[in-house]
Structure formats: C-alpha cells, structure tokens
Amino acid sequence: MEQYIMKGGNPLVGEVVIGGAKNAALGILAAAIMTDGECLIDNMPDVRDINVLLHAMEGIGARVVRKGPNEVLISGKNIDSGGSLIVDNEYIRKIRASYYLIGALLGKYKKAQVVLPGGCDIGSRPIDQHLKGFRALGAEVKIEHGMIIAEAEALRGNHIYLDVVSVGATINIMMAASMAEGNTIIENAAKEPHIVDVANFLNSMGANIKGAGTDVIRIRGVSRFHNTEYSIIPDQIEAGTFMMAAAATHGDILVKNVIPKHLEAISAKLTEIGAQVEESDDAVRVVATRRLKHTQIKTLPYPGFPTDMQPQMAITLGLSKGTSIITESIFENRFRYVEELRRMGANIKVTDGNTAIITGVEKYTGAIVSTPDLRAGAALVIAGLAAEGYTTVTQIGYILRGYERFDEKLRELGGMIEKVDSEKDANKFRFRTGTAN
Numbered sequence: 001m002e003q004y005i006m007k008g009g010n011p012l013v014g015e016v017v018i019g020g021a022k023n024a025a026l027g028i029l030a031a032a033i034m035t036d037g038e039c040l041i042d043n044m045p046d047v048r049d050i051n052v053l054l055h056a057m058e059g060i061g062a063r064v065v066r067k068g069p070n071e072v073l074i075s076g077k078n079i080d081s082g083g084s085l086i087v088d089n090e091y092i093r094k095i096r097a098s099y100y101l102i103g104a105l106l107g108k109y110k111k112a113q114v115v116l117p118g119g120c121d122i123g124s125r126p127i128d129q130h131l132k133g134f135r136a137l138g139a140e141v142k143i144e145h146g147m148i149i150a151e152a153e154a155l156r157g158n159h160i161y162l163d164v165v166s167v168g169a170t171i172n173i174m175m176a177a178s179m180a181e182g183n184t185i186i187e188n189a190a191k192e193p194h195i196v197d198v199a200n201f202l203n204s205m206g207a208n209i210k211g212a213g214t215d216v217i218r219i220r221g222v223s224r225f226h227n228t229e230y231s232i233i234p235d236q237i238e239a240g241t242f243m244m245a246a247a248a249t250h251g252d253i254l255v256k257n258v259i260p261k262h263l264e265a266i267s268a269k270l271t272e273i274g275a276q277v278e279e280s281d282d283a284v285r286v287v288a289t290r291r292l293k294h295t296q297i298k299t300l301p302y303p304g305f306p307t308d309m310q311p312q313m314a315i316t317l318g319l320s321k322g323t324s325i326i327t328e329s330i331f332e333n334r335f336r337y338v339e340e341l342r343r344m345g346a347n348i349k350v351t352d353g354n355t356a357i358i359t360g361v362e363k364y365t366g367a368i369v370s371t372p373d374l375r376a377g378a379a380l381v382i383a384g385l386a387a388e389g390y391t392t393v394t395q396i397g398y399i400l401r402g403y404e405r406f407d408e409k410l411r412e413l414g415g416m417i418e419k420v421d422s423e424k425d426a427n428k429f430r431f432r433t434g435t436a437n
C-alpha cells in the first residue's frame with residue numbers, strides 16, 4: 001500500500017510553485033461539456049479527483065484530449081444527447097464533485113442521471129440545496145437506486161434563496177441556470193474564489209452571470225455556449241498548506257503563483273501567532289524563526305477561515321505556546337485526525353464534537369499514523385516533517401486526490417520524505433537517512 005515515510009525535524013526552506021485550484025477545476029471541467037465547441041483549459045491540477053472526473057466525462061461521450069499534465073482540451077459535441085446520460089463507475093462514486101455533472105448536463109440537455117456523490121467522510125454532506133435549486137428551475141428530481149435523476153421539459157429562471165451557504169449548490173445551480181430560459185437570482189450564495197472562477201469560465205463561453213463573489217448572483221440564461229480558452233486560478237488550499245508547513249517546521253517558504261487576497265484569512269492568523277508573512281503581487285513568503293503563539297479560530301465560509309485549512313492550522317497550533325481553540329462550524333466530523341496526532345505527542349481534546357482545545361507541546365515525535373481525509377492527511381504529513389524521528393503516513397490515496405507532486409514539492413524544500421509501497425522501501429529510506437528508530 002502506498003504510504004509516505006519521512007524523517008522530520010528540518011525547517012522547510014525555499015520556493016514552491018502552486019498549481020491550479022482543484023475545487024475550481026472540478027466545476028470548470030464539468031461545465032466545459034456544456035458547449036459543442038472546444039474548451040482549452042490550462043493550469044489544471046494533475047490530481048486523482050480531476051482524472052476521475054475526466055474519465056467519467058469520457059464515459060458519456062465527451063472528447064478529452066490531454067495536451068500535457070496541466071492542459072486539457074474538452075468538447076461535449078459527441079455526447080449522445082439521445083441516450084440516458086448516465087454517469088456511474090466505481091471511481092466516480094468516491095468523489096464529491098460528480099454532482100457538478102448534474103448541473104452541467106441538466107443545463108444543456110435538460111436531463112441527467114448521476115450516481116450520488118461520495119467524497120471525504122467529514123460529515124453528513126447533504127445535497128438538498130442543489131436539488132432545491134434544480135427543482136426551482138423546473139426540473140423533476142428524484143433519487144432512485146443510488147442515482148440522482150433530474151429531468152425537465154424546459155428550465156426556467158427563478159429566484160432561489162439558499163438555506164445554507166453551499167459552495168457546491170451555488171456552482172451547480174449557476175451552471176444549470178446559465179442555460180435556462182430567463183433570469184435567475186441566487187441569494188445567500190457562497191463567495192469562494194472558485195465560484196468566481198467557474199462563473200468567469202462560464203462567461204468566457206458566452207454565459208451571462210453577474211455578482212459571483214458576492215452573496216447575490218444574477219444569471220440571464222442563454223441558449224448556447226461557444227469555444228473558449230481558460231486558465232484556472234491557483235489553489236488557495238494548496239498554498240495555505242505550504243504556508244503552514246513553513247510555520248510548523250520553523251522554516252522560510254516563498255509560496256509562488258498565488259493570489260494573496262485569497263489567502264488573507266490564513267495570512268492574518270499566521271501573523272497573529274507570530275509568523276512573518278510578506279505578500280507580493282503573486283507570492284507570499286512565510287517565515288517562522290521561533291516558537292509561535294496560541295489563538296482562537298472558527299471556520300467559516302469565505303472570506304472566513306477555510307474549513308479545508310483547519311487541520312493544517314491545528315498542526316501548527318499544536319506546537320505553539322499556550323492553549324488554542326478551534327471551532328469547526330462547517331462540517332461535523334472534521335477532527336478525526338486528532339487521535340492520530342495524539343500518537344505523535346500532541347495534546348488536543350475535542351469537546352462537543354466541533355471544538356478542539358489544543359495545548360501546545362514543544363515537539364511532536366514520529367509515529368505511524370493513518371490519513372482520515374484529504375486535508376487532514378496533508379496536515380499529518382506536515383506534522384511528520386516537523387516531528388522528531390520517523391513518521392509513516394498511511395492511506396495516502398486521500399492526499400493524492402488533491403495535491404499534485406506533494407512529496408516532490410516538499411523534498412524541494414528540504415523535507416526528507418518519500419512515497420513508498422513496501423516495508424523494504426521504507427527500510428531503504430531509513431537506512432539512507434540515518435539511524436532507524
């Protein structure tokens with residue numbers, strides 16, 4: 001089984017280039033099948049979730065031509081609109097963003113059958129707001145045999161108020177509504193940078209979407225889309241993960257190819273706990289020369305502190321002076337990494353399921369830990385690189401879903417880490433890097 005083995009204790013120092021945003025790319029790739037023309041998409045992250053989505057799109061007849069690891073040409077022209085447009089395979093069942101194919105197919109072909117989404121086990125993750133939006137646009141939606149089946153004679157614009165701020169529902173409704181008849185208003189919309197990116201992409205194909213990035217999005221439906229070329233925004237969470245890697249290992253990392261504005265919540269917290277954060281046009285440098293301080297954090301929709309950065313922040317606070325408190329307000333099951341981190345010597349208690357009380361320790365010590373979900377997995381890797389001795393992180397398939405060349409990028413920063421798939425290779429790593437523990 002694939003796992004990361006690492007020897008920690010070295011500050012991470014150097015430069016890292018951030019790739020395209022996974023969560024924007026998932027929406028954009030799905031939306032690309034809405035035109036019969038061609039979409040050339042650049043700065044696409046080469047990660048497993050993306051490859052699974054592209055494979056599923058090919059499964060319904062879309063043309064997907066990889067021009068390079070980060071560039072793809074997509075055309076929906078050959079999708080068999082007379083068929084039943086069923087999206088299902090063993091891989092797509094495991095990812096979250098399969099649901100974007102409902103919005104895209106329903107918008108264009110007025111019908112879709114997509115397997116219920118999987119994704120990381122970080123809470124119950126209902127999709128009622130997506131379905132409410134499709135129904136408001138005039139679709140009949142039912143769930144049968146594990147599939148979401150949506151169909152409409154015609155989609156008609158409507159006024160839709162989201163009961164919860166949902167990234168997925170906002171993007172999905174925006175896609176379907178962009179090819180509905182008339183005007184749609186989405187109120188209480190999510191404001192994440194990737195929502196703006198998907199809206200910009202749709203507009204580049206001929207959609208008429210205004211207000212993305214605010215909580216009211218206005219969409220005037222159009223009947224067809226055309227060719228486009230588009231470059232995906234940098235990944236805010238990948239960038240934040242490397243910023244935390246600098247903080248937790250007391251290193252100095254220049255995180256390049258980012259939009260510093262998207263990182264403000266993370267930069268502000270790092271500054272507050274004593275790290276030095278320097279912003280330039282498209283880079284952020286994080287320097288932490290000494291032990292950092294405690295703080296309090298509550299995860300919130302953008303522009304609040306992102307839930308996807310919560311585990312990485314906890315790893316940093318676990319090594320900081322004093323007692324910190326993290327309240328998770330988006331997902332109810334996002335502290336499963338705490339038990340693993342305790343094996344490394346962390347002092348963290350979780351109360352009421354959504355609050356972590358973290359008493360900083362001087363150091364973590366290497367251990368064998370298992371990845372519970374994507375972001376927590378990346379956080380455990382950072383903990384391992386900060387820890388004394390050897391750490392093995394297992395179940396890294398989760399991490400590979402969302403981080404491109406993660407171990408390579410960490411090695412370029414001086415991290416002693418390797419991806420291995422046998423105990424023999426792990427032993428070789430231990431032998432090469434010094435005395436085994």
Ligand code: UD1
Nearest residue numbers: 023096097125126127128129130164166167168308330331
């Ligand atoms: C997306 C991201 C995920 C990130 C999350 C929050 C993708 C593929 N995933 O997930 O990495 O952690 O945004 O930033 O982009 N909810 C409902 N009903 C719904 C939809 C959501 O109650 O119909 C609730 C959820 O349970 C959760 C909250 O709304 O408590 C936010 O979820 P949402 O923003 O939809 O997350 P995802 O789109 O699944």
